[in-house]
Amino acid sequence: MFLSLRSDLMSSCKPIKFTEEKLGQAEKTELDPHLDHLIARGDSTKNWTEKILRQTEVLLQPNPIDHTGARIEEFIYDKLDKKIPSRTTNAELLGQHMLDAAQEFGPETPYGRTLITVGEFQRKLGGAERELLQTSAAAFLNPLRNFLEGDWRTISKERRLLENRRLDLDICKARLKKAKQAEAKASAAPDFQETRPRNYVLSASASALLSEEVDKAAHELRVAQTEFDRQAEVTRLLLEGIGSTHLNHLRCLQDFAEAQTVFYAQCHHHMQDLQRELHRCVNADGIPPPSAAGGSDPASSAFPSEPLTSEAACSSQLPVTGSRKAKVLYDYDAHDASELSLLADELISVYTVPGMDPDWLIGQRGNEKGKVPVTYLELLS
Numbered sequence: 001m002f003l004s005l006r007s008d009l010m011s012s013c014k015p016i017k018f019t020e021e022k023l024g025q026a027e028k029t030e031l032d033p034h035l036d037h038l039i040a041r042g043d044s045t046k047n048w049t050e051k052i053l054r055q056t057e058v059l060l061q062p063n064p065i066d067h068t069g070a071r072i073e074e075f076i077y078d079k080l081d082k083k084i085p086s087r088t089t090n091a092e093l094l095g096q097h098m099l100d101a102a103q104e105f106g107p108e109t110p111y112g113r114t115l116i117t118v119g120e121f122q123r124k125l126g127g128a129e130r131e132l133l134q135t136s137a138a139a140f141l142n143p144l145r146n147f148l149e150g151d152w153r154t155i156s157k158e159r160r161l162l163e164n165r166r167l168d169l170d171i172c173k174a175r176l177k178k179a180k181q182a183e184a185k186a187s188a189a190p191d192f193q194e195t196r197p198r199n200y201v202l203s204a205s206a207s208a209l210l211s212e213e214v215d216k217a218a219h220e221l222r223v224a225q226t227e228f229d230r231q232a233e234v235t236r237l238l239l240e241g242i243g244s245t246h247l248n249h250l251r252c253l254q255d256f257a258e259a260q261t262v263f264y265a266q267c268h269h270h271m272q273d274l275q276r277e278l279h280r281c282v283n284a285d286g287i288p289p290p291s292a293a294g295g296s297d298p299a300s301s302a303f304p305s306e307p308l309t310s311e312a313a314c315s316s317q318l319p320v321t322g323s324r325k326a327k328v329l330y331d332y333d334a335h336d337a338s339e340l341s342l343l344a345d346e347l348i349s350v351y352t353v354p355g356m357d358p359d360w361l362i363g364q365r366g367n368e369k370g371k372v373p374v375t376y377l378e379l380l381s
Contacts, residue, residue, distance in 0.1 A: 011279040027173055029166050033147050035179040035232060037237035039159070045242050049249070053144045056256075060133055092126030095119040114281055119272040125267055140256035147245055155238045160325075164236045172224040176217035183210040265330065271334075272375060277359075323351040325376040326363070340370030350377065 098119030102112040148297070186207055270299040325347055340363045343346070350361040350372065363372035 018171075027170055027177075029173070029228070030171050031166075031251060032232065032236075035236050035239070036111075038236060042152075042239050043244050045245065046148065049144050049148060049314050053141060053148070056136070056141060056144075060136055070250070078223065087130070087133075089126040089129045089275045091122050091129055095122030095124075095126060110281070114278070117277050117281060118274065120271050121277075123279060128263055128266040128270070132259055135259040136256055140252045143248060143252045147249070151238075151241070151245065155235075158231070158235045158238055162228075162231045163233075165224070165231045169221075169224040169228045172221040173216065176214070176221050179214045183207075183214050184228045186210050243315070269330070272373060276335075276373075323349050323364075325380040326350045327380060328376060329378055330376050334370060334374065338371055340365065340368060340372050342376055344374060348372070350379070 096119070098115045102115035102119065105115070106112045107116060168330050197271060280296040326349075328342045328344055328346045328348065330342075340348075342363070346365070349364045352361055352363075356362075359374055360371045361374055361377070363377075
């Protein structure tokens with residue numbers, strides 16, 4: 001009888017499985033609303049940073065083949081921990097082709113001289129573009145790329161750990177819940193103390209085991225909750241750093257816009273100089289300008305006399321009678337003794353003389369006098 005009783009007791013002491021969690025059935029622990037907001041903002045920052053970075057790279061280097069090759073080259077030099085060499089831009093290559101063609105056709109011919117003139121300015125434009133690429137990479141692209149490859153990877157790693165801690169916590173909650181349900185069900189069963197003392201012994205043993213399982217599940221839940229709270233705090237602190245990232249990217253964006261401003265101002269300045277050189281080449285070679293053949297002057301139409309102020313643009317098209325004041329828009333360095341150097345934002349007196357090129361005026365500052373380009377001025381009423 002003792003052996004039979006021991007056998008029944010051992011069979012009742014088999015490990016009891018309380019989890020029985022199935023995918024999608026476990027209760028999901030909700031995150032703190034503030035942490036949820038930080039996670040959403042972090043995801044948005046990561047997604048838009050990737051898009052802005054990718055599109056900026058396309059803008060600065062639009063050729064897909066060259067762009068891909070450039071990225072591979074950057075990857076190789078980055079792995080070798082070496083500085084990426086400065087690449088020749090397309091405009092510089094075009095300028096060099098024009099200079100080589102001028103040597104082939106004869107640098108003393110009208111076509112050869114014009115090729116040399118345009119080629120030299122193409123190389124200047126290419127140099128300005130290379131400076132823009134280098135400045136933009138250092139001031140804008142690299143900080144965005146460093147965020148994605150550095151800070152965001154760390155944040156993603158901690159978020160994965162947080163998700164694992166949350167799954168562990170959910171499992172512990174479900175395990176404790178089932179253990180309590182089993183204990184409650186056992187305590188509500190009929191008591192066979194009077195009629196079946198043997199079953200009473202078995203019931204007491206099972207009740208003890210159930211109580212032990214509840215205590216164990218409660219302890220595991222407390223440990224899981226502590227680990228989850230600790231990981232949530234680490235993740236929260238990292239995600240709150242996104243605010244500092246936004247401020248850093250704001251400064252980088254301002255630097256990028258400033259680099260573009262300098263680049264386009266240089267391009268405008270070079271093209272104005274090229275326009276004047278082409279006019280001189282036309283006059284020296286006795287070739288009629290395009291406007292004399294019935295067409296419009298492409299250089300003049302491409303650069304209106306006042307691009308920023310419509311009122312000044314209209315007034316500059318009218319003949320200037322007498323002396324009037326003008327505000328200088330950009331710095332201008334005189335190319336010869338007949339021209340007057342200008343400083344941005346200064347006020348000078350200007351007037352015209354009969355037969356003068358409409359793209360130029362006579363500027364006067366005190367006793368200094370010389371030709372100034374209309375495109376660098378805002379005529380005041």
